[in-house]
Amino acid sequence: MPSVIALDAMGSDRAPKPEIEGAIQAARHYGVRVSLVGNEATIRAELSRYPAASGLPLEIIHASEVITMEDKAVQAVRAKRDSSMRVGLRLVREGRATGFVTAGNTGAAMATAKMVLGGIPGVDRPALAAVFPTAIRTVAILLDVGANVDCTPENLEQFAVMGEIYFRSMFGTRRPKVGLLSIGEEDTKGNELTREAFHLLKKLPLNFVGNVEGRDLYGGQVDVIVADGFVGNVALKTSEGVANLVRAILKESLKETITRQVGYLLSRSAFADFKKRLDHTEYGGAPLLGVKGVCFITHGSSNANAIKNAIRVAAEFAERKINSKIEKELAGVRVATMST
């Protein structure tokens, strides 16, 4: 089956504009078929503003309800049975789409995906994997960043296997380096959870480099960083906080004198480069690993470029059959564990 991505057209903060534009770009540049899921009239009105889109492989699938950012995840999943998320994920379950992309409420998207798609055999808990840039122009992933807050060592073991497969399949690294997020490099460092997980990860047939610290996240020396969802989420959001702080302070300083302002004007393109390298919209969103189907979640603030990239990456995820690799390798891990 060629790639068909079901796109939640109602998800982002400025929906449906970025979604429609991103879908058009993805269809045009990558030849991906996109099913735009949401209120048909709204989508049709927005689509009509792009006459050139008429020949592209886009279709509209009506869904009468929308889950908002303010909705509580569990309640929204229960109450809104015809939400664009639920309808979109149903397309994946029924084999009418190869993947789903949403820029909507993350908690609701995860809960809906778990319910509609179900888990891959061998995965006790799915994990959300964030992709980010490093200082040496590579990318790295951190998982889980919020799908599960109270994890067992076995959960972390499964996150490691899933993250490694994802990284290897998507970024072409033959033996990605896998690290465990902790508070010191020695294996005795960490909390109860990470100390136990350390021993499980050491036995896995992958390139486990041991504990890594927060300051190693962005160094590029490790590709896949494993953490429980609470810690991963704190690390991710703290990073956003620091980036905002740095931007705010630098902006203030650069405005203070005329000389500095002139200097800034001359070096402005460097700041544009800088912004682009830190720009999450280039990375195509975070996959929810461990569910029986392809589900990508992107920022609520996504623009068309972010949506386009998420559609591209979701299509690749499906084509590379990452889910069946996860199922197969986790079965291997179980057999190995039982035989020891």
Add this chain to the structure above:
Amino acid sequence: MPSVIALDAMGSDRAPKPEIEGAIQAARHYGVRVSLVGNEATIRAELSRYPAASGLPLEIIHASEVITMEDKAVQAVRAKRDSSMRVGLRLVREGRATGFVTAGNTGAAMATAKMVLGGIPGVDRPALAAVFPTAIRTVAILLDVGANVDCTPENLEQFAVMGEIYFRSMFGTRRPKVGLLSIGEEDTKGNELTREAFHLLKKLPLNFVGNVEGRDLYGGQVDVIVADGFVGNVALKTSEGVANLVRAILKESLKETITRQVGYLLSRSAFADFKKRLDHTEYGGAPLLGVKGVCFITHGSSNANAIKNAIRVAAEFAERKINSKIEKELAGVRVATMST
């Protein structure tokens, strides 16, 4: 008793140079008496390079051993009974110094302080509090950043009380805002630990603003952020990682064209300002709250300025009788808890 600070003269990466210089500056500018603890010959040789120091209130206390950054904390504490850390902390216990400052091995410093000084009644576990700048030119503190990795809700409750007193006493904020580091603002968000701690913190007679997220750390909207030592340490080190990434990328970008280089030269003073605002050496190190005595730990990379500021802040900590306030307020919390 006037302030006498026992300074570990052998702690930092470039010891004893930054220590001696920092001690001289603190003695000169703040009139603090400093006991330089470490190898007498080494200290005397370094001191002799500063003839103007001879009239200052500095004395040398010999200690024959040094705990290195490579030493394992627990082993070092047991094996090196005449380390500069242990001798310095003993001066505090015996009332011969009002506080102790070290730029040495953090783990060993915490372990030695707990052993030599003992805990304040009412504190089950001490906490290390990091001080950092915010976007609105205030400071905030995060605790614990690594003293205790597996915490109970009651530990976090005590951290909140101690952190609030520290902040109020040192930065003159009448009602500091206290937040709990979590992964969403609603009280139902978080892991088991934070959800239980939330309810305890809500009952405390302090300005509890609820859950805060990683991205709020540097915003300046909250003054005291409470976390278990594992999460706090990850947040702190992740921040360092992001700051390094941002610096690396910006430096690279600014070198790429001649125009950008000229621009950088003109705006260079802005970058110097920027660096100064993010500079940890201005903040005087992290107090270990909850031990019966004053103990400050600064970065291993500390320069003279960092040491000078740590001596100043440690002296203020003692003068403001923060430890007896902590003891008194925690007794109040216990009474309140028992009566409900």
